[in-house]
Amino acid sequence: MKAKLLERKSPFDRSFMVARHSYPYFLDVWHYHSEIELVYITKSQGTRFIGDSIEPFVEGDLIMIGENLPHLWQNDPAFFKEKQEGSAEAYTVHFKRDFAGKEFMDLPELKSISKLLDRATNGLKFEGKARELAFEYMDRLFLAEGVVRFNLLIEFLAVLADETDCQTLSTDGFLLPLHSTGDDRVDKVYSFTFNNFKRNIPLEEVAELVHLNPTAFCRYFKKSTKKTYSRFLNEIRVGYACKLLIEEKLNISEVGYECGFNNLSNFNRQFKNIMDISPSEYLRKHKKHR
DSSP, X not given: XXXXXXXXXXXXXXXXXXXXXXXXXXXXXXXXXXXXXXXXXXXXXXXXXXXXXXXXXXXXXXXXEOTTOOEEEEEOHHHHHHOOTTSEEEEEXXXXXXXXXXXXXXXXXXXXXXXXXXXXXXXXXXXXXXXXXXXXXXXHHHHOOHHHHHHHHHHHHHHHHHOOSEEEOSOHHHHOOOOOOSOHHHHHHHHHHHHHTTSOOOHXXXXXXXXXOHHHHHHHHHHHHSSXXXXXXXXXXXXXXXXXXXXXXXXXXXXXXXXXXXXXXXXXXXXXXXXXXXXXXXXXXXXXXX
């Protein structure tokens, strides 16, 4: 299943788009676009697909989707049977990272917002205060004009940047991004892993990369990333496997070997450990919702 590119151009007199949607059901297309998307569901429910994440969505969900990250909001079957206008409602904001100018996000006062947009590469779900304030901000953004509208978006992005109750949705392996952690040794391990995850990586090899013995490396990596190196490596492999499964160019066994797993049994076990469903169940869910 290939994601469809959707072009979203802002009007000539606006630097970003804000919309209030009311449909019988949401757009039933697996798609992506070059804009960052902020979504607040005011009425609806179903299954949300973002990268390799598959989760239910409900009224009140607040989601940020990074540039070029495929996604789909699939309503429950009843929405398609009843086809009642207004059954699916949401506010959306679409904006380019440089909507305020190429150097605007480099300002020191906006450092937290710049980091937020980096994190949105994998998709984010907000809870806490951000979710409580979402309707007010989105409604005001929709109604506002000019500089008030611009300031409101920056203010809301600052609220989102400060929210600690926030869940990352898609795994790194789906798009294979390289995030800078600010730790040169961890960044070196990340880069090495993204470039070599398809083959066997002995622990000694990756430890030597940062001039540590395997035991010291394991302690250092877990302290720095809050996960073991083997977990990190398997998340990269499984995320990439999800991408290959969706594309349907290889069968499940071939996908497992392509992603660096040495046998089908280990692939199935690690996939279910990370995604909570088997590769075949994951593939069936995507086929059902396309």
